[in-house]
Amino acid sequence: MESTETIRLRILEAVPGALLEVVPNGAPVGQPSLLVDPEHALAVARFLRDAPGLQFDYCSNVTGVDWLDREEEEIVRDRVAETGGEKKIEEPRKRVRPGYLEVVYHLYSMALRHGPLVLRLRTGNRTDRVRLPSLTPIWRSCEFQEREVYDLFGVVFEGHPDLRRILMWEGFQDYPMRKDYVEPDDYEYEPTPHDDVWEKARRHYPAPTVGSGGETSGNPGS
Amino acid sequence: MDVGLRSELQRHGIFVTTLEELYNWGRSNSLWPLGFGLACCAIEMIAASMARYDLARFGAEVFRPSPRQADLMIVAGTVTKKMAPQVVRLYNQMAEPKYVIAMGACAISGGPFKQGYNVLKGIDRYIPVDVHIPGCPPRPEALIHALMTLQQRIAAESLVGPNRPRHLRRDQPGEFPVPEYGSHDLIPPKNESIWRPPVIVRSG
Ligand code: SF4
Numbered sequence: 001m002e003s004t005e006t007i008r009l010r011i012l013e014a015v016p017g018a019l020l021e022v023v024p025n026g027a028p029v030g031q032p033s034l035l036v037d038p039e040h041a042l043a044v045a046r047f048l049r050d051a052p053g054l055q056f057d058y059c060s061n062v063t064g065v066d067w068l069d070r071e072e073e074e075i076v077r078d079r080v081a082e083t084g085g086e087k088k089i090e091e092p093r094k095r096v097r098p099g100y101l102e103v104v105y106h107l108y109s110m111a112l113r114h115g116p117l118v119l120r121l122r123t124g125n126r127t128d129r130v131r132l133p134s135l136t137p138i139w140r141s142c143e144f145q146e147r148e149v150y151d152l153f154g155v156v157f158e159g160h161p162d163l164r165r166i167l168m169w170e171g172f173q174d175y176p177m178r179k180d181y182v183e184p185d186d187y188e189y190e191p192t193p194h195d196d197v198w199e200k201a202r203r204h205y206p207a208p209t210v211g212s213g214g215e216t217s218g219n220p221g222s
Numbered sequence: 223m224d225v226g227l228r229s230e231l232q233r234h235g236i237f238v239t240t241l242e243e244l245y246n247w248g249r250s251n252s253l254w255p256l257g258f259g260l261a262c263c264a265i266e267m268i269a270a271s272m273a274r275y276d277l278a279r280f281g282a283e284v285f286r287p288s289p290r291q292a293d294l295m296i297v298a299g300t301v302t303k304k305m306a307p308q309v310v311r312l313y314n315q316m317a318e319p320k321y322v323i324a325m326g327a328c329a330i331s332g333g334p335f336k337q338g339y340n341v342l343k344g345i346d347r348y349i350p351v352d353v354h355i356p357g358c359p360p361r362p363e364a365l366i367h368a369l370m371t372l373q374q375r376i377a378a379e380s381l382v383g384p385n386r387p388r389h390l391r392r393d394q395p396g397e398f399p400v401p402e403y404g405s406h407d408l409i410p411p412k413n414e415s416i417w418r419p420p421v422i423v424r425s426g
Contacts, residue, residue, distance in 0.1 A: 168340065169304050173405040176339050183339035184407040189419035190336075197337055205422045 001114035004032045007054065014051065015043045023120060033104070033118035038132050041121055042159075045138040048107060048117065056107035056117055059135065062145035064153035065102040066126070066178045072097050099126045101155050105135060105142070123155060126178075134160035152177035242381050249293075249319070250376035253369065256292035256312065257285035261299030263326035263359040270362035280369050289315040294372070296365070297351075300328040300335055301342040303408050307400045313349045314397040318389040321376075323368050324351045327358040334358065339406075347412035349398055350388070 002010070008020045018040035023033045036044050048056045076093050079086050101123045108115030123130045134157035136142045146157045147166040154175035157163055165172060174181055187193075190201035228238055259267055271277045271285065286292040289312045301309055313322065324345055327333030332343035345351065352375065353368045360368075379387045388394045398416070401408040412418075 167304070169403040171403050171405065181339075186343065186407060186411055189343075189422070204419075207423075 001109075001112075001117070002053070004034055004117070007048075007117065008034060010051065010054070011044055011047055014047045015040055018044055020044070031116070031118060033120050035120045035122065038121055038123075041119075041133045041135065042138070045119070045135050048119075049138055053112075055109045055111045056115065057139075058108045058110050058115075059105055059139035059141050060108055060116070061104075061106040062135075062142050062149060063104050064149040064155060064177065065104060066153060067099045067102060068126075068179050069099040070097045071095070100124065101126055101130060101153055103132060103146075103149055103153075103155055107139075130154055131156045131158055133158050134163075136160050151175070154178065243377075245381065246377045246379055250373040251281040252284075253280075253282040253294040253321070253372070254284045254286050254292050255282055255294040255296050256289055256316065257287050258312070259298045260301060260305060260309075261328060263298040263328065266359045266362055267296055267298040267325065267365060270365045275362040275366065277366065277369070280366065280373070282369055289313075290317060292316055293320050295320065295322045295349075296325055297322060297329040297345045298325040300333065301345050302340050303342055304340070304403075306342045306345070306348060306408060307402070309345060310348045310398055310400045314400070318396050319387065320389070320396075321352045321372055322349055323353045323355065323365075323372065325355050325365060325368070326360055327356060330354050330356065342408070344417075347417045348401060350416055 004022050008022055011018060011020060019037035021035040023035050025031050025033065048054055072095050073092050074095060075090050077088065077090050080089055103121045105119040105121075106115075107117040107119065121132050123132060132155055134142070134146055136146060136157070137159060143161065144166060146155075146160055147163060149155050150157060150160075150163055151165040151167050152175055164170070168176070176183070185200065185203075187197065187201045188204045190197060193201040223238060223240075231238055259265070269275060271283050277283045282294065293316065295309075295313055295316065297309065313320070322345075324330050328335065328341070329345050332338075332341045335341040336343055342348075346354075353372050355364050355368045357364055381390060389396060398413060401410060401413075403409075
């Protein structure tokens, strides 16, 4: 298979105006991925499927990633004019990088037996700009997996033939795989609580009456 | 009847029994399970019904595809909150007398997924369970043991008198309310009339 960088250049030739970025991977596997802008994603996907030598005819996996707002610190170097010369200052400045939802596609070619090529699509933010083009028209195997990403992360896929929840029921609120999801508090009984489960469970246990000395406690952590 | 006298009579080719015993003997040896599995435990249930473990020896190999024909529900696997109403509905559709075996850590308590947002923390919150089998998954031998335990319980049921089983009492329900889907959890989260959490008093 051609390197991700070569593929990127080929796509740029075929789909003018596409914004592509090769995202390096620091892990030992070193598998880089290709960040695609949502406007051109469909055209890029069609090219990847049909271009001779690439022919990524199989999308094996679609998954979502939730990136929260991140605070980044950067050192700003500046020169300030001072009496009798200049002074260099370095000051750390905090910057909030807004969060987004990311959808990752793993592509293989059955015809040419190569892959995977990893595509990433990012939404504008985590609240109101969560629409991305659906790649189901290109790869049928995306259908259920995009529904799953919609169900658990709340990414709305435009052009999806049947975008409904798939794992949770209709009428369920929120998106459970988001990092800020608050799960229902149903720990009224937990025989072996530990860590944060214990914190949750103990809220349901009545406090001991004064003088009982805790002998009646069924708390295994005591 | 005196047990000694009965075996003495049997030796002479006279078989004495009661209607109750005969009835329970027949019932306990022809338990027809409902053929459904929910997760990995179902694989062990299937193994138990196959030639190697051979559930047929206990008369329970006739897995029925319809709740109307089944009298034993083996809840084999993880009951997700999305699945729980269907399980309760299937139970309601089974004809009396009916029994439930909760197989595996998941069906008992939620098991390894107990801390998840989407798994019911034990099917006994909605339907009465006769035998619980711990294990993740329980081996087929454990399922066979549960079946034998259930058979013993059925054989010990008296059909008249104050200790009649649930299905012979007018005041006991044979159907249980099916929970509804809420915005995050099932409504109600448990059937208070059959399951209440044990009261645990914390020490501090
Ligand atoms: S108890 Fe274990 S084996 Fe059984 S369904 Fe749950 S996770 Fe699977």
